[in-house]
Amino acid sequence: MRKLAETEDLSGLVRDALGPGCRVVAVDRLRGGSRKGVYRVRVDGAAVPTVIVYSWAEEENFWPDRRATDAEDPLAPASGLAPFLTARRKLDVLGARVPRLLLADDGRHRLPADAAVVEDVSADTLEALLERDPARASAALADLAATVDVLHGHLAPRYGRPDPPERGGTASGASCGQLVLDRALRDLEEASGREGRIAAAQGCLRDRLHALAARVSPRSEHGLVHGELGPDHVLVDADGRAVLIDIEGLMHFDVEWEHVFLRLRFGRHYPALSRPGLDPRRLDLYLLAMHLSLTAGPLRLLDGDYPNRAAMRGIAEHNLREALALLP
Structure with a gap:
């Protein structure tokens, strides 16, 4: 206990x-x-x-x-x-x-x-307000979009966490695309060991990941991204401003990684956050990788005693189906 x-x-x-x-x-x-x-x-x-x-x-x-x-x-x-x-x-x-x-x-x-x-900013998340109070949510969504623009426009030549000055940031020889591919392959292997439908398509999914990654070129500038910016991780204060929480994953990375997550989590409200100029090849790779991550992660969490089990099962099931639907 x-x-x-x-x-x-x-x-x-x-x-x-x-x-x-x-x-x-x-x-x-x-x-x-x-x-x-x-x-x-x-x-x-x-x-x-x-x-x-x-x-x-x-x-x-x-x-x-x-x-x-x-x-x-x-x-x-x-x-x-x-x-x-x-x-x-x-x-x-x-x-x-x-x-x-x-x-x-x-x-x-x-x-x-x-x-x-x-x-304690508020008990109101942007997710709840989008359903309950669309007018107030719309103003907060516009404020969030402005904040995201500032973060994504804060470019760095190195990807990684915004470490203290004495560490100076992190980077390795791999590109962001290669990092995403490597993680997606690990997620695919892990999910295949827990879910028969993924196991049956493992070879096709692996080939698809490699094919998508081969189309992505390295990039020399990386925006600042929240890392898990869903409407449940945004509060709305008394002035109607969007307040970011669960910020520990903040990092410099390809902004397409964040936009894939924004599109998945904001759904029909995503157009307020969408921006021109995103690399469609990165979006394709990162979308499949994100679905595999959101399949493997919840399944791994369910190995333990996480209490909200139905929600985790639902997330895994939804993203499993979406990943399979991306196969040609």
Whole structure:
């Protein structure tokens, strides 16, 4: 049985952030997180009624395979206080709206894990508003589009995480296209071991990936991308601004990688985010690779005890079918 954070666990941390006069009255773990715990904490005696706490405790990580990942690989999972703080600083400098940081604790003074306390922007995600309040959502979507334009226009000659200045960024000899191909082949192999329909088409899918990758030329400039920018990772504040969350995966990369994800997640609302000049060859490769990633990842997560299992099965099934539909 996992031991997740409760009121007494978070009280000291929140008092450190808001002052000794505040008292925690309720703690709710928000759904959806698979690598960190996200808690809405209600308080009395403070200038704000609620805050959000991020906890990167081992107990909050539901992924069954926690082998060390290559820190030089921008497509490797990013999680932790350090990448969160680095991404937050970068976004703040560029004028992107992110939750205000109230406290960062990497000394594990209050929790047996790195943690952060941030502004509780809103309970409204852009995803929810697109269904419930189209007028308000439309303004926030336009603001998000402007933010994405700034990020994608922030070019760098090297791909990788926006590391602290002392590290200077990451890059290897491989192009972004080669990185995506290599990961897609790993995802294909992994998904084939868990799902018979993928296994039956493994050879055709492998050939298709290689054929698409052969059409992609290396590129010398890379935009800044969120990495997982769905409407559930955008909040809307009281001024109608789009607020980016789950930012640890921020990286310089081909912007087509982000646009494929935006198109998948925003669906009929994607035209507000679409831009001319995208490389159609990259889009073709990255679309198939993304569907394979969103098949293999959820299937791997289901090897463990992740609680929202029906949603993960649904994601895997949808992307499995979409991947197979891309075969010629």
